[in-house]
Structure formats: C-alpha cells, structure tokens
Amino acid sequence: MSLKNIKNLILVVFLGFLLTACATSSRKPGKDYYTGSDTVKFLASGVPDRVFFATNRSSLHSGAKGTLNKQAAYIKSSGISVVVEGHADERGTREYNLALGERRANAVKDYLMSQGVASSKITVISYGKERPVNPESSRLAWSQNRRSVTVKSK
Amino acid sequence: MPPIIAIDLIQISDKTQLPFAPKAKEIIEKIKEKEKERLVTKQAPPKIIPKEKLDAVPLPDNIKKQVEEKKKKQNPEEVKEKIRQSSEFEKKELFDPNKIAALIDKSKEEQADIQAKKSLDITQSQDNTVSLDKGLTITQEDAIKAQIFKCWNIPLGLPYDEDLTVRIKLQLKPDGSIMSSEILDHARMNKPGQGFYRVLAESALRAVKLCDPLKMPTTGYNKWKDLQLNFDAKEMLKG
Amino acid sequence: MKKIYFILLIVFLNTNLNAAVKIDITRGNLEPLPAAVSDFYIDNPEKFSEGIKKLNLESNLPKVIKNNLKRSGLFYILDKKSHIQKPKLSHLKPRFEDWSLIKAQIMISGKIKIDEKGRLRVEFRLWDVVSAKEIEGLALFATPKSWRRIGHIISDKIYQRMTGEEGYFDTRIIYVAESGPKDRRIKKLAIMDQDGANNKFLTLGNELVLTPRFNPNSQLVTYMSYFKNLPRVYLLNIETGVQEIVGDFPGMTFAPRFSPNGNKVIMSFAKDGNSDIYTMDLKSRVVEQLTSHPSIDTSPSYSPDGRFVVFNSDRSGFQQLYVMRSDGRKVKRISRGKGLYGTPVWSPRGDLIAFTKIFKGKFYIGVMRTDGSGERLLTENFYQEAPSWSPNGRVLIFYRETAARKKGVGASSKLWSIDITGYNEVKLKTPSDASDPSWSSLLSK
Structure with missing residues (x-):
C-alpha cells in the first residue's frame, strides 16, 4: 500500500468520525495508528520490534497483535528477556505522556503474557515523548512515535 | 511594606478632611514659611520599630541636610552613622523633618481654614443662588472626561476583579487651573491591606496634576468650580 | 444681621459639600x-x-x-x-x-x-x-x-x-536545559536568576532529567531522573549537591511536587499500566496512596493551605482536571470546557489554577477559579505547557516548542512568561534550549 492510499484511508475514517461527532480529542480517535513499515526494526528475522497506537490510546489493533504473536513466539523459543519501551507523540503534556507510555508498554506486556511469555522475562519502561523515532512535527511522524518497542535486555 | 511612607500619609489624611478656602491658603502659605523651621526643631519624629528584616535599613531622609552640609563642607555622614550603629538588621523608621513640618502646618491650616471660610462666606454665598441649578451638560462632562483619560496611566498591576474607586475633589479657578485636589477617602490609603487603593489613588492624583490646567467651559464657573472625579479602573483592567 | 450671616454660612457649607459635579472616570490609558x-x-x-x-x-x-x-x-x-x-x-x-x-x-x-x-x-x-x-x-x-x-x-x-503587590524579582528559576537532536536530546538540570543571569548546570546530562520543582524554601528540588534507566523521583539539595531517591517504589514514579510546608512530596506512581497519586513524608518515609482508579491520575498540585490537591485524570475518557481533599477523598471534576486539560498548578494566592489546555490541535495556557469557573485562556500556540507561578501569583512561566520540519530542523524549546491578564508575553533568555521551568519563592523572605 502506498503512502497516499494510507492517507486517503485515514481521511475517510476521520470524516466518518466527524459525522458521529464527539470531537473532544484528536482528529481521528482510535484509528490514526501507523500501519507502514518505515522506522520498524527487527528483533529477529521476520519479527518486527514495534507496534503502533492511536492518539491517546493504548489498545492493540489486530495488526499489532499479529506482530506481538511473532514476538511472543520468538521470546519463548529463544529464551531471551526483553524490555518493552512505551512511547508517546509530542502532542500531549509531558507528565501525562509518561503515564501513557507506561500504559502502552504494559498493554504489550499483558498481551505477550497472554501468549505464554513468563512475566519474569518482561520489564517495561516508559519514555513518554522524550525519545521520538521521527523528530518531525507532522501527523505521519506522530503516528510513528506512538509506539512500543521490544528490545532484548542486556 | 516599609512603614516610612505609610505613616506619613495617615497623618496627612487625618488633617486634610476639609478643603481649603482659596484665600486662606495663600495666607497659610506665608505662615508656613515663617513657622517651618521652628516647628521642625520642636517636634520629635514618630518612632516605630518594625520586625526584623535582613540586610535592609530604611534611610533617614537626609538629602536636604546633605545639600546644606555640602555647602558648609562638613562631614555629611552624621545621620547615617547613627543608623549603622543601630544594626543594619533592624528596620528603622525613616522620617523626613520637612514632611513632619508639613503635617504640623496642615493642622494650622485647618484652623486657619475655618476662620478664612467665615471671611469668604458672604461673597461666595451670594453666588450660590446660581449654582443650585443643574450641573454640566453631557457634552461638557465628556470634554472633561476626555482630558482626564489622556492624563491617567492606569496602574496595570491592579487586580481586575476588585472594586476600587478613588474619589478626588477638585477646586478650580476660573481659568480651569486646579486650586486644590483632595482624595475624599484619604484615610483608606494607609490602612493595612489597602495597598491597591493607595496605588490607584496616587495614579489618580498624578492624572489630575498632569491635566492641570483643565480646559473648562467659558461660562458657568459656579457649576464647575467644584468637581468630584471618581476614578474606577475596573472596566479597563478587565480588558 | 447676625442671623442672616449664620443662615448664609449654613447654606454655603451645605452647597460646598454637595454641589460638586461628579464625573466618573472609567477610562485611561493602559500604557506602561x-x-x-x-x-x-x-x-x-x-x-x-x-x-x-x-x-x-x-x-x-x-x-x-x-x-x-x-x-x-x-x-x-x-x-x-x-x-x-x-x-x-x-x-x-x-x-x-x-x-x-x-x-x-x-x-x-x-x-x-x-x-x-x-x-x-x-x-x-x-x-x-x-x-x-x-x-x-x-x-x-x-x-x-x-x-x-x-x-x-x-x-x-x-x-x-x-x-500594591509583592514583587518577584529576587527569585530563581530551575529548569531543564536541552541540547542535541530531538531523538537523542540531552537534558540537564539548570538554575538561573529570574532575569537569566548566573546560569548554572546542576547535572551533567548523562541521564534524562525532567520536571524539576522547588520546595517552598527553595533549597531543595524534586525532579524525575532516568538514572540507571530506572525512572524515579529524586531530591536534590541545590546548596550541597546531594541527591537522593524518593521512596522505594517498584516502578516508575513521576510528576513530583512538594507540599506547601515542604514536608511531603506528592507524585504519581505507575504500576501495571495504571498511574495513581501518592505522597511520601520526607521525615517519616510514610507513603500514602491518594487515588485508586484504573485511569491515569497525574500532575498533582497542592493548594497553598495544603487542604486540597488538583490533578489531571482521564477517568472520563479524556484528560480533565479534578480537585480532591488532601486525604484523597471527595474527588470532583472542575474542568468543563471542550478539549483536554493537563498540568494544573494551584496559585500561591490560592484563588486560581493555571493549566495547559489542548483543543483542536492547539495548546493553550489558561487560568480558572478553583471550582472550574471563570476559565480564561491567556495564550495559544503550536505547543506549550507546564505553567509555574511567580511567587506573587501575577505571572506564569512555561515552555513553548516550535514545530520541527524534516529531520527535526527548526525544533526549539524556550521559556516564556505571561501576565495572568494575558498581557506581556515575554521570551526568557537562556543559554540553550529550555523546558519545565519552576519558579522559586522570594529568596529574601
């Protein structure tokens, strides 16, 4: 899927949302997560290291669950321990974003545990908005920054 | 708050409740000149010892003294020396011999005031039959307002949500120049917790002085020789 | 003849007191x-x-x-x-x-x-x-x-x-000095006089530090540090340089502030994806949990009398402001407008709460009364947050970031101050980029 298509898709979702009118928060609540592959690295071959979130959300969409299924399988098979980093975009207050990053990291941890990874193998840390992967101030960058990244612990 | 000025003002206001009659004032001015020195030397300054504060000592107002002393080429440090000995950690009352003289003079003025009024009564009261009429026209009022607006720097730091009105009474000469100005609620300026009122009052007094002389209608002196201006900054500060 | 004289006198005194034309002066110039x-x-x-x-x-x-x-x-x-x-x-x-x-x-x-x-x-x-x-x-x-x-x-x-009000010039500001690219930002605690003079760094920049706040006597600072990659709340004595961790929490602690008497630190503790508000008494080390809600409760700030705490929570679904008693009871939502509200700070006078508001993609600094009424937005921008009060409650200092172009070009973060009237928005000079300012109380007090 090209970038343009993604943008169009997002726009449609957004307009649909406007009709149902809630409008206190972001432009497309719940659906504006990044679905591309830029910035994504790999824990192991075929195991993406990160999942993306919608504005102010910490719920996992089906694509994210697919990625985490692969991560869970890899962690179990390799016996490694991981750190799950939670991140937020720059469009929130610093302190709230710290909490939001922590909530996202824990959503991932919970899901990995539901897939059989031992709790002792996972630690979480939140960086809030402090460590963006894309430093630009744009909707695309923000969607790439709303993420959790699973890294091998040293 | 440094106590210095506050005490000064309380005393002045207590004694300026009554406006001066114009001629009396001239007479008083002359008396004042003569009596000034004598009164200064007689009167001891009021003393108040406020709470301790680090590193700050209010000054005696020795500027005038210094000027004189300079002329005589004497040691100008005499007054300050005294203060240093009394420890710099202690806040001491600052007094101004000249101001105190003025206070004393004010009380004299007051007495003279009453007498002077008597002597003026007859001529002025004859005019009063006219001034029982209605006051100024709206256009005339607006013209006065417009002048004051330009002269008044509203103190920007004042709270916008407090009711503060300062009433100033003016006595004008026929040419529109200000003969006397007086804050009606003067005592309030020195009450603790009335810092904002004092700030507003002082700004209003400056406005009046900056606007002196006022451009007044060429006729009907009796209608406008006594003016009361009510200064209220609330609407402006609200923005 | 004497009688007439007397009557005339009375008439004169009477008119002299009452005859003055009264004119209301309600306008003037607002020039400095x-x-x-x-x-x-x-x-x-x-x-x-x-x-x-x-x-x-x-x-x-x-x-x-x-x-x-x-x-x-x-x-x-x-x-x-x-x-x-x-x-x-x-x-x-x-x-x-x-x-x-x-x-x-x-x-x-x-x-x-x-x-x-x-x-x-x-x-x-x-x-x-x-x-x-x-x-x-x-x-x-x-x-x-x-x-x-x-x-x-x-x-x-x-x-x-x-x-008629106390000044705020004999004060200092502690803040986070920022340098380096946005995705690898180096942050140090720094302190300076309120006018930008005497700038000093308090940490070296080896670890990420955030949100320093003065305690009432301005000797101690509480802040958040990622020391050893464990994000926790710390204390720093700015005279001695001694640092210590606050409490022994099995997870991230953040958003710290002192109680008005300086005896306690109030902060958030995040556990299993849920952030609640806690206090720790600095002498007895007793920890108390004030909120217990499966939502994000953070950015707590005491009222100056210590009886209440204002904080932000997304328990309604979106970030809003709440006030509770300082024992954690009687939680009441106070923000009612459209948009998200964060970083509430109680004014030193006690009458207002300053906050950050996010609405339609813009960031505002505003103030409201402590019951949420009388909301006034003072300034709108691309991004700004985290107001801190001058000790006299007249001025707010906050930080503002500019939008970055590709690869972070054009990104900057600066300290600004604004009068609570909304007038006099001023950028503060800092040697580097800066964020998270906290204003001290008057040093000479």
Missing part, C-alpha cells in the same frame, strides 16, 4: 508607566577595589533594575540618553522639572558606597515626579559580589510600591 532610572552616584570611589570598579555598578546596578521593571510590562523605561539631570547628582533631591520635561512619572536614584567593613551599601530612592515627592527609600548592604541581588530587591520594593 513612564519611568526613569538614573545611574547611581558613587559615594567613595577611593574605597573601590579594581575588581569592584570593573563591575561598573553605577550603571550596571540600575540596569538590573531597569530590565526587571521593563520585563514586568508595567513600566516604560526612558532611554538614559534622554536624561537631563546627570547621575553625579543622583544622591541629591532631584530637580523634578528635569524629569517631568522628559515625561517621567516616577524616577529612581541611588547612591553606592563601600562601607568600613568592605561591604557594598546601596541606597535608593523612588520619586513621584508628578507629585514632586519621595515615596520610597531604602539602604541595602551585601557583599559586593551579591550586587545583582541588591538590584533585584530594589526592583521588588519599587514594584510593590507602585502596584
């Missing part, structure tokens, strides 16, 4: 007050050491005062070149005509000397030029190297005399 600050007079130059001479205190000390008054937005400082009266007369009673001629309404003069103990003695006088009278005068002593503080204390006295 024209003020002149004369260079100061040096009383005993022969006692000045070479080092002190180089400080050029006769002009640099008044300059500190001028800058303070100017930045307050309440004064217009007349150019020194316009002064008719020369500073060599600054120790004498001014020629008021000279100052009214250049339209000054107030004038500040002063005198500097080195006393017999080698201390700096600075004496200043504030003159009402229009009314031709002295309205304030004070002498201050200090070691010569504290000359800037003398300038700040004098500024505070003038501010107080001219506004």
Whole structure:
C-alpha cells in the first residue's frame, strides 16, 4: 500500500468520525495508528520490534497483535528477556505522556503474557515523548512515535 | 511594606478632611514659611520599630541636610552613622523633618481654614443662588472626561476583579487651573491591606496634576468650580 | 444681621459639600508607566577595589533594575540618553522639572558606597515626579559580589510600591536545559536568576532529567531522573549537591511536587499500566496512596493551605482536571470546557489554577477559579505547557516548542512568561534550549 492510499484511508475514517461527532480529542480517535513499515526494526528475522497506537490510546489493533504473536513466539523459543519501551507523540503534556507510555508498554506486556511469555522475562519502561523515532512535527511522524518497542535486555 | 511612607500619609489624611478656602491658603502659605523651621526643631519624629528584616535599613531622609552640609563642607555622614550603629538588621523608621513640618502646618491650616471660610462666606454665598441649578451638560462632562483619560496611566498591576474607586475633589479657578485636589477617602490609603487603593489613588492624583490646567467651559464657573472625579479602573483592567 | 450671616454660612457649607459635579472616570490609558532610572552616584570611589570598579555598578546596578521593571510590562523605561539631570547628582533631591520635561512619572536614584567593613551599601530612592515627592527609600548592604541581588530587591520594593503587590524579582528559576537532536536530546538540570543571569548546570546530562520543582524554601528540588534507566523521583539539595531517591517504589514514579510546608512530596506512581497519586513524608518515609482508579491520575498540585490537591485524570475518557481533599477523598471534576486539560498548578494566592489546555490541535495556557469557573485562556500556540507561578501569583512561566520540519530542523524549546491578564508575553533568555521551568519563592523572605 502506498503512502497516499494510507492517507486517503485515514481521511475517510476521520470524516466518518466527524459525522458521529464527539470531537473532544484528536482528529481521528482510535484509528490514526501507523500501519507502514518505515522506522520498524527487527528483533529477529521476520519479527518486527514495534507496534503502533492511536492518539491517546493504548489498545492493540489486530495488526499489532499479529506482530506481538511473532514476538511472543520468538521470546519463548529463544529464551531471551526483553524490555518493552512505551512511547508517546509530542502532542500531549509531558507528565501525562509518561503515564501513557507506561500504559502502552504494559498493554504489550499483558498481551505477550497472554501468549505464554513468563512475566519474569518482561520489564517495561516508559519514555513518554522524550525519545521520538521521527523528530518531525507532522501527523505521519506522530503516528510513528506512538509506539512500543521490544528490545532484548542486556 | 516599609512603614516610612505609610505613616506619613495617615497623618496627612487625618488633617486634610476639609478643603481649603482659596484665600486662606495663600495666607497659610506665608505662615508656613515663617513657622517651618521652628516647628521642625520642636517636634520629635514618630518612632516605630518594625520586625526584623535582613540586610535592609530604611534611610533617614537626609538629602536636604546633605545639600546644606555640602555647602558648609562638613562631614555629611552624621545621620547615617547613627543608623549603622543601630544594626543594619533592624528596620528603622525613616522620617523626613520637612514632611513632619508639613503635617504640623496642615493642622494650622485647618484652623486657619475655618476662620478664612467665615471671611469668604458672604461673597461666595451670594453666588450660590446660581449654582443650585443643574450641573454640566453631557457634552461638557465628556470634554472633561476626555482630558482626564489622556492624563491617567492606569496602574496595570491592579487586580481586575476588585472594586476600587478613588474619589478626588477638585477646586478650580476660573481659568480651569486646579486650586486644590483632595482624595475624599484619604484615610483608606494607609490602612493595612489597602495597598491597591493607595496605588490607584496616587495614579489618580498624578492624572489630575498632569491635566492641570483643565480646559473648562467659558461660562458657568459656579457649576464647575467644584468637581468630584471618581476614578474606577475596573472596566479597563478587565480588558 | 447676625442671623442672616449664620443662615448664609449654613447654606454655603451645605452647597460646598454637595454641589460638586461628579464625573466618573472609567477610562485611561493602559500604557506602561513612564519611568526613569538614573545611574547611581558613587559615594567613595577611593574605597573601590579594581575588581569592584570593573563591575561598573553605577550603571550596571540600575540596569538590573531597569530590565526587571521593563520585563514586568508595567513600566516604560526612558532611554538614559534622554536624561537631563546627570547621575553625579543622583544622591541629591532631584530637580523634578528635569524629569517631568522628559515625561517621567516616577524616577529612581541611588547612591553606592563601600562601607568600613568592605561591604557594598546601596541606597535608593523612588520619586513621584508628578507629585514632586519621595515615596520610597531604602539602604541595602551585601557583599559586593551579591550586587545583582541588591538590584533585584530594589526592583521588588519599587514594584510593590507602585502596584500594591509583592514583587518577584529576587527569585530563581530551575529548569531543564536541552541540547542535541530531538531523538537523542540531552537534558540537564539548570538554575538561573529570574532575569537569566548566573546560569548554572546542576547535572551533567548523562541521564534524562525532567520536571524539576522547588520546595517552598527553595533549597531543595524534586525532579524525575532516568538514572540507571530506572525512572524515579529524586531530591536534590541545590546548596550541597546531594541527591537522593524518593521512596522505594517498584516502578516508575513521576510528576513530583512538594507540599506547601515542604514536608511531603506528592507524585504519581505507575504500576501495571495504571498511574495513581501518592505522597511520601520526607521525615517519616510514610507513603500514602491518594487515588485508586484504573485511569491515569497525574500532575498533582497542592493548594497553598495544603487542604486540597488538583490533578489531571482521564477517568472520563479524556484528560480533565479534578480537585480532591488532601486525604484523597471527595474527588470532583472542575474542568468543563471542550478539549483536554493537563498540568494544573494551584496559585500561591490560592484563588486560581493555571493549566495547559489542548483543543483542536492547539495548546493553550489558561487560568480558572478553583471550582472550574471563570476559565480564561491567556495564550495559544503550536505547543506549550507546564505553567509555574511567580511567587506573587501575577505571572506564569512555561515552555513553548516550535514545530520541527524534516529531520527535526527548526525544533526549539524556550521559556516564556505571561501576565495572568494575558498581557506581556515575554521570551526568557537562556543559554540553550529550555523546558519545565519552576519558579522559586522570594529568596529574601
């Protein structure tokens, strides 16, 4: 899927949302997560290291669950321990974003545990908005920054 | 708050409740000149010892003294020396011999005031039959307002949500120049917790002085020789 | 004849009291007050050491005062070149005509000397030029190297005399100094005088540090650090440099602030994806949990009397402001407008709460009453947050970030201040980018 298509898709979702009118928060609540592959690295071959979130959300969409299924399988098979980093975009207050990053990291941890990874193998840390992967101030960058990244612990 | 000025003002206001009659004032001015020195030397300054504060000592107002002393080429440090000995950690009352003289003079003025009024009564009261009429026209009022607006720097730091009105009474000469100005609620300026009122009052007094002389209608002196201006900054500060 | 005389007298007195035409003056100009600050007079130059001479205190000390008054937005400082009266007369009673001629309404003069103990003695006088009278005068002593503080204390006295409110110039600001690219930002704790002078770094930048806040006596700072990659709340004594972790929490602690008496730190503790508000008593080490809700509760701030806490929570689905009693009971939502609300801070006067608001993609700094009524937005921008109050409750300091283009080009973060009237938005000078400012209380108090 090209970038343009993604943008169009997002726009449609957004307009649909406007009709149902809630409008206190972001432009497309719940659906504006990044679905591309830029910035994504790999824990192991075929195991993406990160999942993306919608504005102010910490719920996992089906694509994210697919990625985490692969991560869970890899962690179990390799016996490694991981750190799950939670991140937020720059469009929130610093302190709230710290909490939001922590909530996202824990959503991932919970899901990995539901897939059989031992709790002792996972630690979480939140960086809030402090460590963006894309430093630009744009909707695309923000969607790439709303993420959790699973890294091998040293 | 440094106590210095506050005490000064309380005393002045207590004694300026009554406006001066114009001629009396001239007479008083002359008396004042003569009596000034004598009164200064007689009167001891009021003393108040406020709470301790680090590193700050209010000054005696020795500027005038210094000027004189300079002329005589004497040691100008005499007054300050005294203060240093009394420890710099202690806040001491600052007094101004000249101001105190003025206070004393004010009380004299007051007495003279009453007498002077008597002597003026007859001529002025004859005019009063006219001034029982209605006051100024709206256009005339607006013209006065417009002048004051330009002269008044509203103190920007004042709270916008407090009711503060300062009433100033003016006595004008026929040419529109200000003969006397007086804050009606003067005592309030020195009450603790009335810092904002004092700030507003002082700004209003400056406005009046900056606007002196006022451009007044060429006729009907009796209608406008006594003016009361009510200064209220609330609407402006609200923005 | 005597009777008539008496009646006439009564009529006269009566009309004299009542006949005055009353005119309401409800408008004036809102221009800053024209003020002149004369260079100061040096009383005993022969006692000045070479080092002190180089400080050029006769002009640099008044300059500190001028800058303070100017930045307050309440004064217009007349150019020194316009002064008719020369500073060599600054120790004498001014020629008021000279100052009214250049339209000054107030004038500040002063005198500097080195006393017999080698201390700096600075004496200043504030003159009402229009009314031709002295309205304030004070002498201050200090070691010569504290000359800037003398300038700040004098500024505070003038501010107080001219506004009726305590000043805020003899204060410091602690903040986070930022450098490097946005995705690898280096952050250090830094402290400076309120006017940007005497900037000092308190940490080296080896670990990420965030949200420093002064305690009421301004000796201690509480902040968040990623030391050893464990994000926790710390204490730092800025005099001794000693740091210590606050409590022994099995997870991230953040958003710390002191209680008004300085005895407790209030903060958030995040566990299993849920952030609640806790306090820790710094002496007894007793930890208390104030909120227990499966939502994000953070950014707590005490009322100045210590009886209430305001915080933000997304328990309604979106970030909003809530007030509770300081024991955690009686939680009540106070923000009612559209949009998200965060970083509430109770004013030192107790009457207002400052906050950040996010609405339709814009960030606002605003204030509201403590029951949520009377919301006023002071400034709108691309990104700004985290207001902190001046000790007199008149001014807010906050940080503002600019939007970045590709690869982070054009990103910056600066400190700004604004009057609670919404006037006088001013950028503060910092040696580097800056964020998370916290204003100290008055140092001389």
